[in-house]
Amino acid sequence: METRYAYVARLLTEAIAGGRHPIGSVLPNEFELAEQFAVSRSTVRAAMRELQASGLVSRKRNAGTRVEALTPQRSGGGFTQALESIEAVQRFGVETERHVQRVAEVVADDALARDLGCRPGRRWLRISSLRMIPGDATKTPICWTDVYIDDAFAREVRSRMDGHRDIFGTLVEKISGRRFSEIRQDIRAVGVSHDMAEPLKATPGAHALAIRRQYLFSSNEMAEVSLSIHPADRYSYTTRLMRKDSERE
Amino acid sequence: METRYAYVARLLTEAIAGGRHPIGSVLPNEFELAEQFAVSRSTVRAAMRELQASGLVSRKRNAGTRVEALTPQRSGGGFTQALESIEAVQRFGVETERHVQRVAEVVADDALARDLGCRPGRRWLRISSLRMIPGDATKTPICWTDVYIDDAFAREVRSRMDGHRDIFGTLVEKISGRRFSEIRQDIRAVGVSHDMAEPLKATPGAHALAIRRQYLFSSNEMAEVSLSIHPADRYSYTTRLMRKDSERE
DNA sequence: TGTTATATTATGTTCGTACATATTAATATG
DNA sequence: CATATTAATATGTACGAACATAATATAACA
Incomplete structure (x- = not known):
């Protein structure tokens, strides 16, 4: 039989997916929900824990429970890929070091804006x-x-980048005092351009992976974008997707 | 101030990391722990939820709480990507349909074995x-x-593949009665080969993404492998990595 | 001996209560 | 009018009790 908190969680999940509670809206408080579903507050809280774990809602004291997504973001039955840190997103199998070539302030023209997504x-x-x-x-x-x-972070980054061996994303988080809530990643096949052929020690037109990563703060503000070109013979992008069940047997 | 369940969780985490509870051992039951730490059973359970969420322990009715790892496996702060189903791994933005060209039984020679990883x-x-x-x-x-x-699944697959519009992975799961525990994915940049140029309506040598997916039952049982060639102009591989935290602000 | 009931056990579910704490809203104060 | 104080509010923490459930161990039985 379906447990009561599972029942409450299911109804709320369906209501959210069905558009009854749009993203950004606030759910009734725990006592009201308890009354509505004729269960105790503990049961409502157990259900809320599920919704929170699946990424559907976020909660804050006195601000209530806000809807964040219409469908589960971190599900139980499907597959998940877990990266322990921002650096892990890059997934170089080996230790690498960065050699800065050029630093410049630029204004996005139409072509660059399209490339960056800004x-x-x-x-x-x-x-x-x-x-x-x-x-x-x-x-x-x-x-x-x-x-x-x-x-906005240009001056600070310029002054602190020399002593910073980590990925730039962590530096931006440090300077801004905020944390990225999302990274969007896009992988395409391209040819090595003429400008890059020489520094990359590759032939122009050689097969390569182009990876774009957009780093976003919670408000959908894009604070950083990286564009990487990987010649085909030196890199492949590998992921391991694990089925996630924390129950035993 | 540290909450009591956080205190219990911290002590247990430290005890596990310190080797007091080796992997595979079973922790004292909830009532005993409650007495040891002088808290209620509810508090112990809240602490256990934390340990379970971080992958340190697994729990089963009447079998108790077993230590699974010495250090947190799924820590907060990192990023996760959630796929709701096996199909979602493919991440075509649009609906697509499959047109089978050839079916054959093959034996892996050295080259194919290298490509498949078998x-x-x-x-x-x-x-x-x-x-x-x-x-x-x-x-x-x-x-x-x-x-x-x-x-091993060849005969069954051949007879049932016509009525099956889903991805083959789900068919293999259905036939075998088992579930994949892991999908390994590998993305490289390649050129379109001469054989494939015509069916793909692309020019030989054109830039393309090569995606290999290995479907594993357990860590060493590979039941299915797929190799896909995507001409560059028709596909890009997109992922959204979300920060795990569900707390707000 | 093998199979079927029965008791035991540890986690799971659900209830109710009480107080804590962070945030917002309302109110009082200078 | 701006600021400090206070009240209201929703979630968070903590307790204790009772019963449910699944797995295991034990006893009863043929």
Whole structure:
């Protein structure tokens, strides 16, 4: 038999998916829900824990329970990929080090705006760098990366980037005092362009992976974008998706 | 101030990390722990929920709480990607339909074994197909896919594949009565080969994404592998990684 | 001996109560 | 009018009790 909290969780999930509670709206409080469903507050809280775990709602003291998504973001039955840190998103199998080539402030023209997924005219700090394996005698770069950081953080980033060996995303989080809530990633097949062929030690037109990563704060504000070019023979993007059940047997 | 359940969770986490409770051992039951820490059973259960969420322990009725790992496996702060189903792994933005081109039983030679990640000599049922957008007048395929299914399921798959519109993975799960526990995915940049240029309506050597997906029952039982070739102009692989935290602000 | 009832056990569910705490809204104060 | 104080509010923490359920161990029985 379906437990009562599972029943409450299911009804609420269906109501949210069905549009009864649009994103951003606030659910009735726990006591009201308890009365509506004729269960105790503890049962409502157990149901809420499920909704929260699946990413449907967020909760805050006295602000109530707000709907964040219409469908489960972190489900139980499907597959999940877990990355323990921002760095892990990059998934280089090996240790790499960054060699900064150029730093410049740029304004997005139409082409760049399309590449980055921002509006034309937006101002960015661009940091271009190569990634290498430390101690590699051939000095063959793994990839070329252009990191675009919101102009608002440009001065701080410029002054602190030298002492910073981590990925730039962590630096932006440190400077802004905020945390990224989402990373959008886009992988395409491209050819190595003429400009990049030489620094990458590849032939122009050679097969390569182009990876775009957009780093967003909670309000859908894009604070950073990175564009990487990986020649095909040096990199493949690997993920392991695990079925997630925490119950035993 | 540290809450009591957080205190209990911390002590238990430290005790596990410190080797006091080796992997596979069973913790004292909830009533005993409640007495040890001088808290109520509810508080112990709240602490247990934390340990379970971080992957340190698993629990089963009457079998108790067993230690599964010494350090947190799913810590907060990282990012996760959630796929609701096996199909979602493919992440075509649009509805697509499969057009089977060839079906054959094959034995992996050295080259194929390397491509699939299996041992040479293993027998597979290979199903080659094109994926199209229904109603597309130009009939331009999205991708070419070779699906390799374990020989053991070959006969069943052959007889049931016509009535099956879903991805083959679900068919294999249905036939075997087992569920995949892991999908390994590998994305590389390649050129369209001469054989595939014509069916894909692409020029030989054109930039393309090659995606290999290995479907595993357990960590060493690979039941299915798929190799897809996506011409660059028709597909990009997109993922959204969400921060795990569900607290607000 | 093998199979079927029965008791035991540890976690799971549900209730109710009480107080804590963070945030917002209302009110009083300078 | 701006600021400090207070009240109201919704979630968070903590307790204790009772019963449910699944798995295991034990006893009863043929």
